[in-house]
Amino acid sequence: MKISGKDIVVTGGAGFIGSWIAETLSSENKVTVIDNLHTGKMKNLKGFADRIRFINADIRDREAVFEGVKGAELVFHQGANVIIQASIDDPKMNSEINVGGTLNVLEACRKHDVKRVIFASSSAIYGNTEKLPVTEDQDPSPLSPYALSKLEGEKWMKIYSEKYGLETVTLRYFNVYGPRQYPDSPYSGVISIFTKNIRTGKPLTVFGDGEQTRDFVSVRDVVNANLLAAESRKGVGKTFNIGTGKSVSLNEMISILEKLAGKKTKVVYDKPRHGDVRHSRADITLAKDVLGYSPAVSLEEGLKELLFP
Ligand SMILES: NC(=O)c1ccc[n+]([C@@H]2O[C@H](COP(=O)([O-])OP(=O)(O)OC[C@H]3O[C@@H](n4cnc5c(N)ncnc54)[C@H](O)[C@@H]3O)[C@@H](O)[C@H]2O)c1
Numbered sequence: 215m216k217i218s219g220k221d222i223v224v225t226g227g228a229g230f231i232g233s234w235i236a237e238t239l240s241s242e243n244k245v246t247v248i249d250n251l252h253t254g255k256m257k258n259l260k261g262f263a264d265r266i267r268f269i270n271a272d273i274r275d276r277e278a279v280f281e282g283v284k285g286a287e288l289v290f291h292q293g294a295n296v297i298i299q300a301s302i303d304d305p306k307m308n309s310e311i312n313v314g315g316t317l318n319v320l321e322a323c324r325k326h327d328v329k330r331v332i333f334a335s336s337s338a339i340y341g342n343t344e345k346l347p348v349t350e351d352q353d354p355s356p357l358s359p360y361a362l363s364k365l366e367g368e369k370w371m372k373i374y375s376e377k378y379g380l381e382t383v384t385l386r387y388f389n390v391y392g393p394r395q396y397p398d399s400p401y402s403g404v405i406s407i408f409t410k411n412i413r414t415g416k417p418l419t420v421f422g423d424g425e426q427t428r429d430f431v432s433v434r435d436v437v438n439a440n441l442l443a444a445e446s447r448k449g450v451g452k453t454f455n456i457g458t459g460k461s462v463s464l465n466e467m468i469s470i471l472e473k474l475a476g477k478k479t480k481v482v483y484d485k486p487r488h489g490d491v492r493h494s495r496a497d498i499t500l501a502k503d504v505l506g507y508s509p510a511v512s513l514e515e516g517l518k519e520l521l522f523p
Contacts, residue, residue: 215441218242223286225273225319226293227266228254230395231334231387234437235290240265248273248282253296258394273315276322283322288444291319292334294364298489301360312363313370320374330381330450331371332443337388337429337457337494339365346461347429347497350386350453357489368453375451383443383450385436388457388496391516392433393523404464405430409520412475422486424465427493429457432511442505449505457496458509467513474518 220243226232227247232254236245240262247259250272259268271278273293283289294312295301301308316333323331340348341355356362371382391405408418439456443449462470472478501507 215438215445216242217288217441217444220244220288221286222246223248223283223289225249225279225289225291225315226254226334227290228256228258228268229292229296230258230392231390231433231436232290232292233258233394234392234433235292235440236266237262238437238441246282246286248279249293253396272311273318274310276318279315279318280322280325283319283328284326286323286326287329289319289323289328289331290334290440290444291316291331293319294334295360298338298358298360301358301363305359308359309363309366312360313366316367316370320370320380323380324374324378328380330383330444331374332440333367333371333382333384335368335384335386335453336361336364337386337455337496339368339386340494342491343494346493347459347495348455349497350455350500357491372451381450383446384453385439385443385456386453386496387436388429388431388455388494390433390436391430391520393520395433405467405517405520408468408471409517412471412477412479412521417480417482418468419482419484420464420468421484421490423483424468424481425463426490427461427463427495429459429461429495430467430513430516431457431509432516434511435507435509438510439501439505439507442507446505452500452504454501454505454507455496455498456501456507457498458513459496459498460513461493461495462513467517470514471517471521474514474521
């Protein structure tokens with residue numbers, strides 16, 4: 215999928231996922247990044263900073279968002295408070311960014327006749343599900359203010375699509391991993407930590423028994439899903455799971471890492487983390503059928519890239 219000649223905004227574009235979207239699009243489009251560098255970093259823009267316009271602004275700042283979005287055709291809305299614990303400590307702050315900030319983005323799009331918005335939602339909206347793999351029609355059961363705010367964001371996307379004719383597409387990312395992810399990311403930070411510790415010969419700490427499972431998806435596949443969502447005619451107004459459709463336990467992942475690194479590593483089992491879901495796996499049939507999404511990076515390939523950068 216290739217997008218060219220467009221005026222594009224990426225909110226949260228100095229973050230892990232946003233910076234890959236911005237970089238991918240920056241060679242053939244006019245890209246603006248809006249980010250307040252809360253968890254994002256300027257170093258994520260290294261190598262393509264001169265090809266983009268960077269606006270250091272908070273998405274809670276309505277005027278800045280309106281100014282940044284002016285003239286854009288397409289917006290990838292990735293900016294958010296992503297720290298679940300911070301959302302629990304300060305739910306109002308979380309809501310102001312993830313719901314209020316999202317509304318600023320949507321209002322700016324309405325005012326400036328933006329064609330389409332792609333929204334980064336999360337598998338966190340499902341909570342603990344009995345049925346796996348989880349399909350998009352599963353009743354949501356958010357377990358944190360963060361998850362609730364993502365669900366609210368999704369609902370606002372739908373309202374703007376139905377009431378104002380703004381084309382919106384929502385992507386529910388599962389556990390995204392890859393280069394530029396910071397180790398304390400609540401999603402796949404575990405992969406950044408494990409690969410770093412194996413490289414430096416440090417032990418790995420597992421919270422719980424290591425039998426919890428996750429659907430880890432490479433950031434490269436997530437970028438591709440965003441590009442497909444930006445172009446798809448049938449995807450408008452819809453919500454899609456973006457994972458791989460496969461899951462592994464942390465213990466299985468450690469075995470894969472040890473095999474790739476060619477060495478055994480010390481594993482320390484600690485108390486389970488409160489609020490972690492036990493199992494997670496996406497049903498990606500809808501994204502396959504409607505968007506033509508097909509994850510291409512195997513976990514082995516993705517881990518190898520992080521182990522041997
Ligand atoms: N990483 C995952 O596995 C995953 C899974 C599900 C959903 N998501 C969603 O994907 C998006 C990107 O997440 P990520 O993993 O790249 O995290 P990230 O922290 O690297 O990116 C978030 C970006 O948003 C910016 N930001 C935060 N508050 C802001 C504010 N008030 N104004 C402007 N910018 C602000 C941060 O500085 C950062 O650059 C988020 O919306 C997140 O909720 C990520």
